[in-house]
Amino acid sequence: MLQLTAFDAGNGDALLVEVPESGGSWLALIDGGVGRTFQDRVAPYLESRDKGHSPNNPTGLDLVVCTHIDSDHITGLLALVETAQPTGTEAAWWPSTVWHNSFEDIVSHQSTHASRAQSLAAIASVPQGERLRRRLREKGIPLNAPDGQFIRAPRVYRSGSVHIDVLAPDDAAIEKLRSYWRKKGSKVRPLVQEVKPDDSQTNLASVVLHVSQGGHKLLLTGDQVASSIIEGLDAGGFGHLARPHHVDVMQIPHHGSRRNSSLALYKRVTARHYLVSASGKQEKPHPDVADQIAEARRGHSFDVWLTNEAPAFTEALIDRAAAHGSRVTIHHREPSQSTLTIAPG
Numbered sequence: 001m002l003q004l005t006a007f008d009a010g011n012g013d014a015l016l017v018e019v020p021e022s023g024g025s026w027l028a029l030i031d032g033g034v035g036r037t038f039q040d041r042v043a044p045y046l047e048s049r050d051k052g053h054s055p056n057n058p059t060g061l062d063l064v065v066c067t068h069i070d071s072d073h074i075t076g077l078l079a080l081v082e083t084a085q086p087t088g089t090e091a092a093w094w095p096s097t098v099w100h101n102s103f104e105d106i107v108s109h110q111s112t113h114a115s116r117a118q119s120l121a122a123i124a125s126v127p128q129g130e131r132l133r134r135r136l137r138e139k140g141i142p143l144n145a146p147d148g149q150f151i152r153a154p155r156v157y158r159s160g161s162v163h164i165d166v167l168a169p170d171d172a173a174i175e176k177l178r179s180y181w182r183k184k185g186s187k188v189r190p191l192v193q194e195v196k197p198d199d200s201q202t203n204l205a206s207v208v209l210h211v212s213q214g215g216h217k218l219l220l221t222g223d224q225v226a227s228s229i230i231e232g233l234d235a236g237g238f239g240h241l242a243r244p245h246h247v248d249v250m251q252i253p254h255h256g257s258r259r260n261s262s263l264a265l266y267k268r269v270t271a272r273h274y275l276v277s278a279s280g281k282q283e284k285p286h287p288d289v290a291d292q293i294a295e296a297r298r299g300h301s302f303d304v305w306l307t308n309e310a311p312a313f314t315e316a317l318i319d320r321a322a323a324h325g326s327r328v329t330i331h332h333r334e335p336s337q338s339t340l341t342i343a344p345g
């Protein structure tokens with residue numbers, strides 16, 4: 001059965017999707033978290049698994065996705081790519097492909113060296129994205145397989161029994177990111193991850209994935225905004241206003257920031273389980289988001305899973321669920337564990 005494991009990734013994300021298949025498991029890593037998330041949490045977990053887990057790529061990962069280049073998502077992926085070795089050697093996380101919408105590919109062929117250098121200097125996480133792209137090329141890891149094109153909606157990807165729909169970013173979001181990187185250059189203030197505005201162009205270009213297999217569904221939202229997630233659901237034919245789409249597990253976007261959630265989002269897509277990958281600090285997750293979910297799930301039971309304690313959020317969840325007539329069960333990562341696993345159904 002499909003399962004989602006969230007690593008303790010500090011204020012970032014590192015998520016592993018596992019699907020049992022004949023002869024092993026299909027594995028996808030979505031983002032790599034901050035700092036040493038990969039070395040200290042993800043790699044030991046992958047090492048602890050039996051070898052031969054992936055039918056297509058016996059010592060590796062079937063898919064690695066960088067939703068966007070902010071450091072709380074990309075840093076751990078750089079560590080993965082630095083240490084990954086091809087089949088037959090010790091490291092066990094060679095990616096069959098990495099999905100990454102790189103600055104170089106989006107911008108470079110249409111801009112001058114000067115504007116490229118300005119943008120590189122101005123936008124804090126662009127160099128990390130470029131390093132990822134360069135290392136993939138040097139190591140011969142396919143970028144954006146199977147077709148090498150940007151990861152954008154609508155796009156459907158099948159691997160074994162797994163079906164992935166890309167719901168965001170759409171062409172307009174890629175175009176906005178392109179013009180942001182090209183035109184503003186050094187005028188753009190560096191993106192400081194603690195104070196990201198809700199109009200952060202990197203967040204707005206964040207990849208959103210709908211993963212389905214064997215009747216189970218996951219919605220992985222990165223740091224996208226509610227309106228773009230709703231647009232992606234609409235464009236992909238996933239339910240509509242009068243009949244919300246239902247998934248087993250939904251990731252709360254942008255670590256539970258209230259700038260990225262809305263009541264409309266939680267009414268448009270409902271879930272049995274909600275995952276919050278967040279540090280629990282700086283109002284991520286925010287109590288207003290708890291209220292939105294509790295209201296949208298009026299009359300229903302739902303579970304909320306947190307990678308880190310967030311007392312203001314969980315108190316609000318309990319209070320607002322009682323007020324709205326919904327029933328919530330809250331789960332936390334065990335402090336002694338580095339992972340939190342949700343196996344729906």
Ligand SMILES: [Zn+2]
Pocket residue numbers: 011012013070072073223254255
């Ligand atoms: Zn983030």
